[in-house]
Amino acid sequence: MRADRASYRKEYESWIGSLAAAGKLVGGEALETEHTAPATVRTAADGTSTVTDGPAHAGDETLGGWFIVEVADRTEALELAKSLPAPETVEVRPILESA
Template identity: 45%
Template sequence: MKYALVIIETDESRRAIGRDRAGHRQAIADWMVEQGQAGILVDGQAFETESVPPVTVRKTANREVSVVHEPFAGEHETLGGYAVIEAATMEEAVKAASSWPTPETIEIRPIWTQG
């Protein structure tokens, strides 16, 4: 089964990036190579989180559209990217997420398949 590891930047992970951006990024790149070589990593991308702010579009109860130029959950946690992995069980997905090398929060979501 495929799982999305949703990478959530936190205040601590942003501090780590500020202290050593190149080292932070290299740790993630190394993790992706390792997981790819192990046959676990299927796909993944980082979101642009530094120079272009996110835009959140919501629909109200009466279907009006609300557009705000900020993260959907405020400033304390923002989406940093995702990785898609292949794992037999949620426990295996948790093991992979637990090996994430930097202080982001990782949310694991099974990817829905039709049928």
């Protein structure tokens, strides 16, 4: 999607709009990916930290943002992710609920 972002933007925005209209979209934000590279901080068991430029996990894909959606279960979350009409990767994770 990075290579042809403009051509998919309308489809992507329509998908987000449909989640919001269905009452599924709780929140989310885009991440700045054009001008500032991510940094990774790793803290060892002894308390020392190292900082490196770049993502925590190397690869061709970048994290462009995140959404919080209200769903009944993991199956529904996966179906929503599969409905994105653009060639994009969606990682689905649950939010840790406090007791």
